[in-house]
Amino acid sequence: MKLDIIRISPDCTAIILQHVSSVMPEEACGILAGKNNQINKVISIENRMHSPFRFSMDARAQFDAFRTIEQEKLELLGIYHSHPEGPSKPSETDIREHAYGDVLSIICSPDDLNGWKMMAFSIIDGTAAVREMIY
Numbered sequence: 001m002k003l004d005i006i007r008i009s010p011d012c013t014a015i016i017l018q019h020v021s022s023v024m025p026e027e028a029c030g031i032l033a034g035k036n037n038q039i040n041k042v043i044s045i046e047n048r049m050h051s052p053f054r055f056s057m058d059a060r061a062q063f064d065a066f067r068t069i070e071q072e073k074l075e076l077l078g079i080y081h082s083h084p085e086g087p088s089k090p091s092e093t094d095i096r097e098h099a100y101g102d103v104l105s106i107i108c109s110p111d112d113l114n115g116w117k118m119m120a121f122s123i124i125d126g127t128a129a130v131r132e133m134i135y
Helices: 010-022 059-072 092-097
Strands: 005-008 029-035 039-045 075-082 104-113 116-124 129-135
Touching: 010 029, 010 039, 010 104, 010 116, 029 059, 039 059, 039 075, 059 075, 075 116, 092 129, 104 129
Parallel strands: 005 039, 005 129, 075 104
Antiparallel strands: 029 039, 029 075, 104 116, 116 129
16 A cells, blocks of 8 residues: 555544643654545554653554454554654654554654644655655
């Protein structure tokens, strides 16, 4: 699945931004699902590292999220995480450890959208490329 443009509802945007704000100063993380390039489900997952610079999704919660996506006949469209102190792009670690194939990686960093900026990237073969996200 190649996603050049992703759509995300205001409700899903609000859920993500509430999550990233609520776990400050740690990085937040979660899974994004939907259909036809439209994100309509956000599953927030605990960052088991509890770090402001790294994230690792809790394995059991991640398994449960994938099961929910399957049961609801949705598609995995992306993952999200925050960079509480920036930057608004994937770090070298994010690129090296990306384990989700061609789904999008959405990064939240401090800025002007309710205090946060959201940017979407594809990470394929060690390269990150900006993708358009429509709110």
